[in-house]
Amino acid sequence: xxxxxMLKYGELSTKKGNIGLFLNTLKENIKNxxxxxxxxxxxxKGRMFIIVKEEDYNKVIYILKNTxxxxxxxIVYQLEENSLEKIGKALLELLQNYEFxxxxxxxxxxxxxxxxxxxxxxxxxxxxxxxxxSDIKVDIHNPDIFIxxxxxxxxxxxxxxxxxxxxxxxxxxxxxGLLMLSGGxxxxxxxxxxxxxxxxxxxxxxESPPHTSQEAKNKVIALARKLALYxxxxxxxxxxxxxxxxxxxxxxxxxxxxxxxxxxxxxxSAKIASSINGKVLVNGESIGQVASQTLTSMSVINExxxxxxxxxxxxxxxxxxxxxxxxxxxxxxxxxxxxxxCTIFVPEHPVINPERKLCYEYEKQIPYEDLINNAIKKHExxxxxxxxxxxxxxxx
Ligand code: ATP
Ligand code: MG
Numbered sequence: 001x002x003x004x005x006m007l008k009y010g011e012l013s014t015k016k017g018n019i020g021l022f023l024n025t026l027k028e029n030i031k032n033x034x035x036x037x038x039x040x041x042x043x044x045k046g047r048m049f050i051i052v053k054e055e056d057y058n059k060v061i062y063i064l065k066n067t068x069x070x071x072x073x074x075i076v077y078q079l080e081e082n083s084l085e086k087i088g089k090a091l092l093e094l095l096q097n098y099e100f101x102x103x104x105x106x107x108x109x110x111x112x113x114x115x116x117x118x119x120x121x122x123x124x125x126x127x128x129x130x131x132x133x134s135d136i137k138v139d140i141h142n143p144d145i146f147i148x149x150x151x152x153x154x155x156x157x158x159x160x161x162x163x164x165x166x167x168x169x170x171x172x173x174x175x176x177g178l179l180m181l182s183g184g185x186x187x188x189x190x191x192x193x194x195x196x197x198x199x200x201x202x203x204x205x206x207e208s209p210p211h212t213s214q215e216a217k218n219k220v221i222a223l224a225r226k227l228a229l230y231x232x233x234x235x236x237x238x239x240x241x242x243x244x245x246x247x248x249x250x251x252x253x254x255x256x257x258x259x260x261x262x263x264x265x266x267x268x269s270a271k272i273a274s275s276i277n278g279k280v281l282v283n284g285e286s287i288g289q290v291a292s293q294t295l296t297s298m299s300v301i302n303e304x305x306x307x308x309x310x311x312x313x314x315x316x317x318x319x320x321x322x323x324x325x326x327x328x329x330x331x332x333x334x335x336x337x338x339x340x341x342c343t344i345f346v347p348e349h350p351v352i353n354p355e356r357k358l359c360y361e362y363e364k365q366i367p368y369e370d371l372i373n374n375a376i377k378k379h380e381x382x383x384x385x386x387x388x389x390x391x392x393x394x395x396x
Pocket of ligand 1: 187204206282
């Protein structure tokens with residue numbers, strides 16, 4: 001019997017018209033994220049099968065558990081037979097490694113020509129087990145072990161444990177977006193949620209050296225690396241924002257510093273997004289969180305771009321955001337104390353209801369188009385891969 005990993009797609013299978021695109025994207029993503037691993041992947045209607053060496057199982061399961069588009073991961077034993085007798089014999093052999101007093105057989109039959117129904121297979125297989133293993137009985141409600149039998153055209157798959165996948169859509173199936181990634185708690189969470197909906201992300205970070213430190217930048221790189229696990233690598237565009245920030249600081253009334261600064265960030269982000277064929281911007285804004293996230297502020301800031309801006313956290317409480325940040329392991333990095341450029345030029349009384357007319361007036365005081373083009377021309381791009389762990393067994 002060959003041991004292998006079997007994947008189920010779940011939510012994907014409801015996307016009737018697009019199923020081909022969804023599956024191809026998922027296959028490509030899996031091939032890509034397992035490219036350094038020696039193994040074999042093959043596909044069969046509604047299922048994907050992966051054979052790897054025993055020592056790679058933990059790593060592969062860890063990667064698959066963090067791959068969007070997968071609903072369930074099963075470690076299965078493939079039997080190239082589907083007679084009841086062979087299935088019974090194989091189960092008796094495999095179950096020697098398991099201790100249980102009660103069991104339930106669950107059969108799935110994708111081979112509709114098979115002479116028995118699923119119920120009949122379960123009953124007969126159960127009978128074989130009862131006859132050959134002493135002191136066990138059937139419990140259909142709360143068994144110690146589920147014995148799963150999946151009969152397909154050419155083979156039968158036997159397995160005893162189900163590992164949940166994280167669901168979502170395969171990354172990239174909805175196209176590309178650009179995540180505005182700061183060192184805070186919110187934006188990595190926003191990025192994770194957009195990736196989950198099938199948006200392949202690149203990220204953009206605005207730094208203002210020497211006002212912001214190398215540590216602040218490293219923190220953003222570390223956060224990008226966390227997202228790379230889900231996004232299958234991530235490109236980080238780093239924009240030197242110092243000149244623009246200083247020009248704003250020197251020429252514009254301080255209550256408007258943040259409003260104008262964010263309008264500049266949006267303008268640059270939209271240009272970078274277009275240049276990478278991105279369809280949307282994604283950021284961590286949440287209604288009412290700070291002065292620049294009142295509805296008036298958001299609309300005055302948003303109006304400088306035509307590209308849609310996705311705000312996955314718009315209606316989340318901070319506590320709800322923190323919960324996800326902990327789940328995706330970005331929280332501890334986000335709360336490190338290094339400041340990014342937002343926090344360094346914060347005025348005492350930022351405007352809560354900025355006026356768009358004033359924004360245009362103030363912006364005339366600085367040659368912002370030249371400054372923006374210049375910053376884009378000089379920008380740095382890092383390609384960031386997922387973090388490799390020393391011991392995958394510990395993090396499963
Ligand atoms: P916090 O978790 O402390 O709120 P934050 O990163 O969300 O941190 P905000 O001032 O709320 O900080 O910024 C709103 C959004 O704007 C961020 O979620 C992020 O998407 C974007 N943003 C802010 N600063 C930067 C920056 N330096 N580079 C890139 N994007 C930024
Ligand atoms: Mg925020």
